[in-house]
Amino acid sequence: MRWSLRSVPIAVLVIILVTLWAVHKDQRGLLDDTAVAAGLPPDFVPDLRRGEELYHLGGCLNCHAGAGDLQSVPAGGTPLHSVVGTFYPPNITPDPATGIGAWSNAEFINAMRQGRAPDGRHYYAAFPYPYYVMTSVADLVHLKAHLDSFSPVTNHTPPHMLDLPFSVRLGNLYWKALFHEPVEFVAAPDQSPEWNLGNAIVNGLGHCGMCHTPKGILFNDDRDRLFAGAPALDNHDTAAPRLAGLDPIKTLNGLDEWSGAISENSPMHAITLAFSQHLPPEYAQAVAIYLADPFP
Numbered sequence: 021m022r023w024s025l026r027s028v029p030i031a032v033l034v035i036i037l038v039t040l041w042a043v044h045k046d047q048r049g050l051l052d053d054t055a056v057a058a059g060l061p062p063d064f065v066p067d068l069r070r071g072e073e074l075y076h077l078g079g080c081l082n083c084h085a086g087a088g089d090l091q092s093v094p095a096g097g098t099p100l101h102s103v104v105g106t107f108y109p110p111n112i113t114p115d116p117a118t119g120i121g122a123w124s125n126a127e128f129i130n131a132m133r134q135g136r137a138p139d140g141r142h143y144y145a146a147f148p149y150p151y152y153v154m155t156s157v158a159d160l161v162h163l164k165a166h167l168d169s170f171s172p173v174t175n176h177t178p179p180h181m182l183d184l185p186f187s188v189r190l191g192n193l194y195w196k197a198l199f200h201e202p203v204e205f206v207a208a209p210d211q212s213p214e215w216n217l218g219n220a221i222v223n224g225l226g227h228c229g230m231c232h233t234p235k236g237i238l239f240n241d242d243r244d245r246l247f248a249g250a251p252a253l254d255n256h257d258t259a260a261p262r263l264a265g266l267d268p269i270k271t272l273n274g275l276d277e278w279s280g281a282i283s284e285n286s287p288m289h290a291i292t293l294a295f296s297q298h299l300p301p302e303y304a305q306a307v308a309i310y311l312a313d314p315f316p
């Protein structure tokens with residue numbers, strides 16, 4: 021009894037120290053307006069075409085589509101089922117009240133790279149920021165400009181319906197401290213430009229690992245088994261097959277809507293459509309070159 025009473029202050033102290041460390045680490049990944057400006061070339065102008073390409077590459081609409089009539093705009097609210105409950109991805113149209121119209125570029129970048137909301141909330145990794153983090157400041161400003169070009173839609177999305185303990189949002193702070201690094205993409209000098217482009221797509225905005233890399237007990241990517249194939253994040257969906265070391269023909273077929281390799285009700289289908297309808301063919305080729313490499 022005396023032992024357990026005495027251990028209470030120690031436990032409290034440990035929690036406080038871990039929290040301070042987690043907050044400090046999280047803070048390091050954040051940018052302010054000055055840092056964003058410093059990350060852009062002096063003559064920078066947002067490029068809406070590039071922004072649109074990044075929007076397709078990141079599959080934003082796959083999760084942020086509105087319901088019914090709003091299917092083709094990222095007004096949010098369509099349920100995203102997962103093994104921990106149902107997420108309702110928010111409205112990312114430029115509506116100032118219910119969307120992200122009032123956000124600065126820095127606030128958008130912090131959400132996309134550090135999983136941090138302007139009001140300090142920590143996002144769930146169901147929002148693929150652990151992958152999006154690789155995207156450059158310039159590209160994220162192009163992407164934000166594209167989102168800002170949508171007509172604002174007023175749409176309040178429902179709160180997520182998650183099981184305990186996942187419903188405790190603060191848990192994401194600790195999750196990030198353990199598994200999230202504010203890394204930016206760095207090209208490997210000993211690899212071809214195509215391989216590097218493939219690397220940036222697959223590990224960055226393409227967030228292929230979200231479905232294709234097996235997860236650890238806290239839904240972190242098992243870094244020792246990258247792209248080794250994984251069961252679906254939602255129990256009802258199809259498992260995602262192994263991509264590591266994949267024959268380039270298979271990769272190209274998987275990203276080509278006409279090949280018939282991917283069925284229409286697969287979660288992969290939207291990604292296939294993005295590559296075959298909205299992205300230059302060099303992107304699929306680069307992905308195929310990158311994935312063909314021997315992985316562990």
Ligand code: HEC
Nearest residue numbers: 078079080083107109110112131137142143144146147148
């Ligand atoms: C796999 C599904 C998924 C994809 C793909 C996705 N998101 Fe999200 N996004 C979410 C979820 C879920 C949330 C809510 C996270 C939370 O509440 O913690 C979210 C939140 C956000 C937020 C925060 C909005 C707010 O009001 O707080 C922004 C901004 C955002 N996403 C932008 C994007 C952009 C831009 C893309 C495409 C590059 C994208 N998302 C792709 C699932 C996704």
Ligand code: HEC
Nearest residue numbers: 226227228231258259260261270271274282283286287288
């Ligand atoms: C939302 C989950 C999800 C994401 C994200 C995702 N995939 Fe898939 N992928 C799947 C599933 C599920 C299948 C199995 C499809 C089927 O059997 O219909 C699949 C199949 C494939 C195949 C076919 C493999 C084969 O052996 O025939 C390729 C290639 C592929 N994905 C590449 C990618 C690439 C590249 C990315 C990133 C740009 C990606 N996937 C992102 C879920 C996903």
